[in-house]
Amino acid sequence: MLVQALLGISAHAPENRLTVDRPRLPDWLGNVEIRDLRIGQSTVGLGFQYSTSGATGFSLLDQRGDVHVTMSA
Secondary structure (H helix, E strand, O other): OHHHHHHOEEEEHHHOEEEEEOOOOOOOOOEEEEEEEEEOOEEEEEEEEEOOOOOEEEEEEEEEOOOEEEEEO
16 A cells, blocks of 8 residues: 555556556655556556656556556646
């Protein structure tokens, strides 16, 4: 649950949707990758990178299935 909160990820399996909302990595954790995260019948891979400006970047590394991944600011 701590990782979920840091990365701001929220899965909505019945809607086949994954939301990333304001991810925030601490400065001592440079990057995090999550592979094969299952949402309904789909899977995704996500990457998060800490920037020296304090922002956390997000990228979709892999997607299998028709899951919709959105990022909210």
